[in-house]
Amino acid sequence: MNFQTIPPIESSKAVLDSAFRKAREKGRQKNLKGNWLQIIRRKESLKLDIVTETITARLETILKHFPLTKDLSSFYQKLMKLTIDLSLYQKSLGAVNWARQQVRAMHGSYVSKTNRTTEREKIKHISTEFYGRVSSIVKQIDDNLKYLETVRKTMRTYPDIKEMFTICIYGFPNVGKTTLLNNLTGSTAKVAAYAFTTKEINAGYFTSNGKKIQVLDVPGTLARQDKLNNIELQAELVRTEVANLIIYVFDLSEQSGYSMQKQEQLFHKIGSVKPVFIYLAKEDITDQEKMKNFAHKHYSLKELKEKIASLA
Ligand SMILES: Nc1nc2c(ncn2[C@@H]2O[C@H](COP(=O)(O)OP(=O)(O)OP(=O)(O)O)[C@@H](O)[C@H]2O)c(=O)[nH]1
Ligand SMILES: [Mg+2]
Incomplete structure (x- = not known):
């Protein structure tokens, strides 16, 4: 197992900043077609998509790169037990997965709210509410992200040992x-x-x-x-x-x-x-x-x- 390739873990703030920056860029898009209601709905749901995609992709990368203890040989299991707080590690990965699911579920419900609303101001308000709730979810896992970054640095010192005689x-x-x-x-x-x-x-x-x-x-x-x-x-x-x-x-x-x-x-x-x-x-x-x-x-x-x- 090669532990050198786990990418650095960003803070909640960095994840959110990058998601909202991408959404703002998308919001400047000019070539949308239709009447004003269709255009504003389209624009706002595109922004919701971008925020969701950016955040969930980051969180999925984390889940993909950190190994599950049960998949590792007894050497790595013991090494982890001795060098990191295993239960906090597992809890942190669980929290990342929780946040990913929450953001996805919220995206679905806010996109359909947007599509049911006919007033410009209300549509904007729905987006703002979505950003607020997503931020709060991602901020909740900030300590978990910080811990995973600490674990990543420890794991970088793990040797690459193969399973053979x-x-x-x-x-x-x-x-x-x-x-x-x-x-x-x-x-x-x-x-x-x-x-x-x-x-x-x-x-x-x-x-x-x-x-x-x-x-x-x-x-x-x-x-x-x-x-x-x-x-x-x-x-x-x-x-x-x-x-x-x-x-x-x-x-x-x-x-x-x-x-x-x-x-x-x-x-x-x-x-x-x-x-x-x-x-x-x-x-x-x-x-x-x-x-x-x-x-x-x-x-x-x-x-x-x-x-x-x-x-x-
Ligand atoms: N003359 C002679 N010198 C040897 C022999 N084997 C090792 N040395 C020397 O002993 C010194 C230590 O050798 P290493 O192979 O680095 O020893 P090591 O056990 O890996 O040392 P650490 O990594 O510090 O634990 C070096 O200067 C080697 O050149 C040998 O068979 N004959
Ligand atoms: Mg030596």
């Missing part, structure tokens, strides 16, 4: 996770010699036995459960909700700045709910003795690819 590369900052992603998938995500280079989830793809595999390189985690920021939270959700398989990256050289003891602790924290394969980064700069004494089973890049092919 997924591998999560996990480990401390600076151990070599992104380097492994690039080597596995041929992607060119940023690698650098300092911690927290990766600030959002990097995705790479490759095909194994004709099956497409998604590899997610999550920002280096310190796994402090008590104070996870938005992106660490996403990393934890990728690991627990999305991944079919985890590759835990160890840096035995400790050049990353994290001791073996700490790396072991984090490794044990992951548990064994899903398969975890160990990859040793920076073998070329690691002491041979350290390599020999490393107790856990681990895999080379080539072996990892074979394991993945057998599981996916």
Whole structure:
């Protein structure tokens, strides 16, 4: 799901201003035919149409772009629960839908009123009343529109994760996770010699036995459960909700700045709910003795690819 394409949400005032501006432009139309009554009716109902169309189109765009929670995977459902007020979100979408229906219904009844009226002043008065009632409806949802704009900005930080066999590369900052992603998938995500280079989830793809595999390189985690920021939270959700398989990256050289003891602790924290394969980064700069004494089973890049092919 791509959350980057939700268009900005305007305030009630902006929606109304644009609807009334368009109606005024339409009202200047000169080439209407018929007697004065037909012309004025036609002119006023055209303005009612334009106001209604403009407002309902804006509201429908909002409803079309924001996803319904039930249509999303459990990863996004949980992410939403953790980053926005879900019930206010749903209430806001409900309010937008309510306003859309109200404006439509009111349009129908005011157009027929216009068509039943024979006095110029009364026809004008009907239009004015319509504008007033429509404004009041749209103003009523102003807080909802504001909240949806806040949600939109939060959703822009959501990663685009596809539903397919997924591998999560996990480990401390600076151990070599992104380097492994690039080597596995041929992607060119940023690698650098300092911690927290990766600030959002990097995705790479490759095909194994004709099956497409998604590899997610999550920002280096310190796994402090008590104070996870938005992106660490996403990393934890990728690991627990999305991944079919985890590759835990160890840096035995400790050049990353994290001791073996700490790396072991984090490794044990992951548990064994899903398969975890160990990859040793920076073998070329690691002491041979350290390599020999490393107790856990681990895999080379080539072996990892074979394991993945057998599981996916
Ligand atoms: N010599 C050597 N250096 C490596 C190897 N793998 C990674 N590095 C270096 O280690 C540093 C960190 O690598 P990254 O792939 O950016 O590490 P990361 O785990 O993604 O780091 P964060 O995104 O900050 O969490 C970079 O300077 C890499 O060039 C390796 O196998 N050998
Ligand atoms: Mg990285």
